[in-house]
Amino acid sequence: GAVVSQHPSWVICKSGTSVKIECRSLDFQATTMFWYRQFPKQSLMLMATSNEGSKATYEQGVEKDKFLINHASLTLSTLTVTSAHPEDSSFYICSASGTGGEDTQYFGPGTRLTVL
């Protein structure tokens, strides 16, 4: 149980284009989903917290107009990187926590974004 998927697993795009990443909880309902970014040899940095049906809460320094988050259902959240630039190249990881009130987050496999 507690499987989270992400799509795509990797993407290469040109500078200035937008990229959408999907995060799905496959066998449980996720009240809350989280989006992280991880640069090489660094730890995960939380970008935003998303509750189903509500606007995402962004961490300090994360541009909400650049990183659009939608959490339309209890099993799906999307992150859209708008007007991507090379410095946005990173490993983007989502996680989800269930409806049982527990704190455990289950992570998706990550999406490797490369912006040329």
Added chain:
Amino acid sequence: GQNIDQPTEMTATEGAIVQINCTYQTSGFNGLFWYQQHAGEAPTFLSYNVLDGLEEKGRFSSFLSRSKGYSYLLLKELQMKDSASYLCALTGGGNKLTFGTGTQLKVEL
């Protein structure tokens, strides 16, 4: 705010026992997680401590002392596949996780 410290790197021998420490300072504490992360992959859940004491799960055990702001992850009977980064993470309010920088463990023959 939260501050989490872990050693950057550790090396151990196959079959041995290794202890990875994590110290923290935080204004709000709900629990402490340990995750394992192999290069290029997402973290996988290892353990969750809310109360003081030792939680044992197979070859892995995790200890927490809330009064000392201290936790450790103990790995027994090390295997080559245990070579990975081990992340200590705190949760305060709202299920938010704050990760430490991780400890890169290398298991050698």
